[in-house]
Amino acid sequence: MFFFDTSRATRKVETEIPESEWVARAGKGDEDAFVHLAANYRQRIWATASRFARSRPELEDLVQDLLVKLWRGLPSYRSDAPFEHWVMTVAVRGCYDFLRSNRRRRESECLVDPTERREDPDPSDERTRSRREAWETVSLLLGRLDPKDRVLITLLDLEERGVRETAELTGWSEANVKVRAHRARKKMREFLSELGLEP
Amino acid sequence: MKHNDDHTLDPLFAEARGHHPFGEPVDFGFETRLRAALGASGPGFAECLASLSWRFSAAFLPLILAAFVFLAMRHHHALPDGVGGIVSQWAGLLPLPI
Numbered sequence: 317m318f319f320f321d322t323s324r325a326t327r328k329v330e331t332e333i334p335e336s337e338w339v340a341r342a343g344k345g346d347e348d349a350f351v352h353l354a355a356n357y358r359q360r361i362w363a364t365a366s367r368f369a370r371s372r373p374e375l376e377d378l379v380q381d382l383l384v385k386l387w388r389g390l391p392s393y394r395s396d397a398p399f400e401h402w403v404m405t406v407a408v409r410g411c412y413d414f415l416r417s418n419r420r421r422r423e424s425e426c427l428v429d430p431t432e433r434r435e436d437p438d439p440s441d442e443r444t445r446s447r448r449e450a451w452e453t454v455s456l457l458l459g460r461l462d463p464k465d466r467v468l469i470t471l472l473d474l475e476e477r478g479v480r481e482t483a484e485l486t487g488w489s490e491a492n493v494k495v496r497a498h499r500a501r502k503k504m505r506e507f508l509s510e511l512g513l514e515p
Numbered sequence: 516m517k518h519n520d521d522h523t524l525d526p527l528f529a530e531a532r533g534h535h536p537f538g539e540p541v542d543f544g545f546e547t548r549l550r551a552a553l554g555a556s557g558p559g560f561a562e563c564l565a566s567l568s569w570r571f572s573a574a575f576l577p578l579i580l581a582a583f584v585f586l587a588m589r590h591h592h593a594l595p596d597g598v599g600g601i602v603s604q605w606a607g608l609l610p611l612p613i
Contacts, residue, residue, distance in 0.1 A: 362540045372537045384556045450530030473528045
């Protein structure tokens, strides 16, 4: 029996539609168009949000909340800025709100999800272990900063974004970003020496 | 782009950057969960307030004034003289023994 592969044909048609049209459709309330956009941007949102969540279920919930925020905010999106920039702005500000609202609870919780250690692809791999340990230390230090500083250090030092881009994403002035980042790094160095983890 | 001028945190950040603590997102069930979340997310109080914000903008002041004049004329066929007249006229509509 002959089967026609409709999924491949649909995918081809979808890729031919420019992103601006998907955005326009989603802005008018087209849920299918939004799901298409969400699938495209999910990876980037996930990567940024993973620096703020403490467990995979928490990260999944956070990403879901950010996507809902995007859906609600779409009618207010103006096409004078690139869509990706707007998406990341909503995501970064959403992560900041998440940090602020969960701060007290986060302070009383353990820092590293023990299940994640078991999910390491190859725990014997020296490189992987070194990266994981570095992340755990950075995570420990970030956990002692206030949410604003934490967002800044994550964007500047972990995502390697520029000062201007960070200022645009957060909505804070460039001078504020520079001063806060400088102070936050100083605090991190102090915490590091308090913990006796200085190299 | 480099922002750090110290050598204590630099190597730590460089190593941490390569670690993805929770791996990659799973595609299975993504669309179903997203559609359910979108369906459940009705506009909240903040969204309702934001949708009303244009009603408070200065651009609508002439419209509000026009509506006020229209209502005043409809009730009394002519506008009373002066602000005092308007106040006393509208005060008369209040359910108070003024």
